[in-house]
Amino acid sequence: MKLNKTLSLAVVAAAIMATSCGGSGTKTETTSSTPAPAAPAQQEVSPEERHKDNPDFAAGLALVKQSDCPSCHMVDRKIVGPAYNDVSEKYELTDENVELLASHVINGNVGVWGEIPMPAHPTLSKEDAELMVKYVLLLKK
Ligand code: HEC
Structure with a gap:
């Protein structure tokens, strides 16, 4: 949203500049048709x-x-729990893995990544936990 707004502002600004500079229309066209270089x-x-x-x-x-996940997990850096990127490197996105990891999220688990346990999330539905895990595993590059 914010980006779009900034973008359209920039477009408007460019349009105003183009019109106020009279003959610069062709010049603008030349620069914009140049393929992005680097x-x-x-x-x-x-x-x-x-x-x-x-x-x-x-x-x-x-x-x-x-949910409370962001208080222990970041995408690209380990904080209390492993980085989602590391989790997605470790597990293929398969139904079995999604189910396994969702059960770890719901019941809590320890020992896969270290000594710190992940607390249980008993109020999460299986469906929601699986969607969360899918999101994490889809981060794989
Ligand atoms: C209090 C901190 C904490 C919170 C909150 C937390 N986690 Fe974790 N999470 C951990 C820790 C610590 C581990 C590593 C556990 C281990 O070594 O077995 C972990 C591991 C994981 C794993 C990998 C499990 C495995 O067996 O490899 C996934 C996936 C995960 N968390 C997702 C989530 C999601 C989704 C949420 C939010 C619903 C969440 N976590 C909330 C601390 C947390």
Whole structure:
């Protein structure tokens, strides 16, 4: 939302500049048709972008944000619990793994990543826990 707004403001500003500078219309066209130069060939696409058509990703992310998960987990850095990126590296996205990890989230678990236990989340439904785990495993690059 905020980005879109900034973007459209920038477009408006560019349009105003183009009109107020009279003859600069052609010049603007030349610059905008130049292909972006320094972009690396293998530019990394964010997981949000890659999975924008996957409703499970968005649903899982929303559930994770609403829950207490962010107080112990970050996407790319270990805090109390492992980084989601590390979890997604460790487990393939399969039905068995989703079910296993969802049961760890609901019942709590310890010993896979270290000595610190993950507390149980008994109020989470299996469906919600599985969506959360799917979101985590979809982060895999
Ligand atoms: C109080 C801190 C804490 C909270 C809150 C927490 N976690 Fe964890 N989580 C951990 C720790 C610590 C581990 C590592 C446990 C282990 O070594 O077995 C872990 C492990 C995990 C794993 C990997 C499990 C495995 O067996 O490999 C997943 C997936 C996960 N958490 C997801 C979540 C989700 C989703 C939530 C929110 C519903 C959540 N966590 C909330 C601390 C937390």
